[in-house]
Amino acid sequence: MTPLQGGRSTPSLEQIPFSRPHSPHKELVLGFAGLGAMGYPMARNLATRLQSPVIAHPIYVWNRSRAKCESLQEEVGKTHIKIADKPEDLALNCDIVITNLANDEVVKGVFEKFVAALKEAQSTKNKIFVETSTVYPTLAGELDTLMSSVPHCHLVMAPVFGAPPVADAAQLIVVMAGDYRSKKEVAHLMIPAMGRKVIDLGGNLEKAPTFKLIGNSMILGSLEILAESFTLAEKSGIKPTQIHGLVKDLMPAPILDAYANKMVHDLFDGSKGFAIDGGIKDSTHIRKLAAEVNSPMPALDTAHQHLLTARALHDSKKLRGDPVYETLDWSSIVAGTRVASGLDGFDSKKHSTAGPVPE
Structure with a gap:
């Protein structure tokens, strides 16, 4: 330039x-x-x-x-x-x-x-x-x-x-x-x-929104993998910050680093990121497109369910009057994997600092 x-x-x-x-x-x-x-x-x-x-x-x-x-x-x-x-x-x-x-x-x-x-x-x-x-x-x-x-x-x-x-x-x-x-x-x-x-x-006007959905499927799939890996680390007695360091060393992409940082530090403020409602709307579109062209995307199916879980948990906190944020960022997908593993969805400080380490 x-x-x-x-x-x-x-x-x-x-x-x-x-x-x-x-x-x-x-x-x-x-x-x-x-x-x-x-x-x-x-x-x-x-x-x-x-x-x-x-x-x-x-x-x-x-x-x-x-x-x-x-x-x-x-x-x-x-x-x-x-x-x-x-x-x-x-x-x-x-x-x-x-x-x-x-x-x-x-x-x-x-x-x-x-x-x-x-x-x-x-x-x-x-x-x-x-x-x-x-x-x-x-x-x-x-x-x-x-x-x-x-x-x-x-x-x-x-x-x-x-x-x-x-x-x-x-x-x-x-x-x-x-x-x-x-x-x-x-x-x-x-x-x-x-x-x-x-x-x-x-x-062909339809190609642009199709391309965007494919791109977002890559991002959302990466979020799901990050969420699962961080949760596995906590359950295995490894600090998520150490896994975040590995992400930066092994896959030094700014977008992965940014979302990993949000997950590790519970930074789920949707007003400063991509709101979870938009993420669920996009994952719904992606899954519909995949079904129409007979292209299975099991990772996206799982990600969609974890987004729904995170939103449901947040809605429950709203009803009780104690939401952490007014709107969730879609990095809060990690709440879905955490809860499925018996951990608190949004507050990692409540997790055990040393989980069981396999022999």
Whole structure:
């Protein structure tokens, strides 16, 4: 990567597999829907790192809870952020609209509002809609049918890899499928302002969410193995910190190190990571996809059950009024393996410091 002004870098062809688009005749108006744990830093980085004449300022943001919009506006200023009262405002006022939403039902509902507003306004402007959430592949086809009913509207499926801290650092990996010209336009907005690399999967929109589910299956499967190994260590009288050291020596991947650290130190705060509800939604999608294509994934089946166990345990603690965190991170999957082994799910300080050591 070559240096740019302000300390940023020019992405290479390896990072963006598209040539740079022609300079627009006018500044593009950008909108962002969904300011959750991922969407908030993504929108903030786009608002603060993209400059005129590429993007007009301020960019429009909408969230179901307006407080998130107000928080972002207060953080970066009214010159960067304009709050939309409803999602329809994004569709009508913006050239490019990016969404990052909780689940498939919410995504479809928001896109239906986009389309209804555009049809009512009889819009004929060129617009690109970019969906970055983790959804089931067939939803991409449903969204494409919706958007194709409006002239000159294009859909890009662009799910992202990376936890909230990765989004905060603008180091996400973006997977794209859809119309080539639209992907090119979007890619050069997102990289390096929001992420570090684009993976192009061609024109079939369903390929991007499929790829994302496969990637998440690798992460979730790794979490299950870590959880089982840490639990075995505790039951065998070996300190989990020693196993964490082995993870760093044997498999020095930042993502494994980060999740291992959460498990060892009971750092299950979902507000600072990937919430367990999202993990269960993703594991449900992965298992459904695996069943449809006759590709058994027994490790994912087990991981799914341990996520459900962790959530059930947490819900019970909520009912008793003593939850450790308001929302669990999916690293709390280890609670499932712990409880199955007779250990406390969320508080490793309650575990015996020296379990039985096999002869």
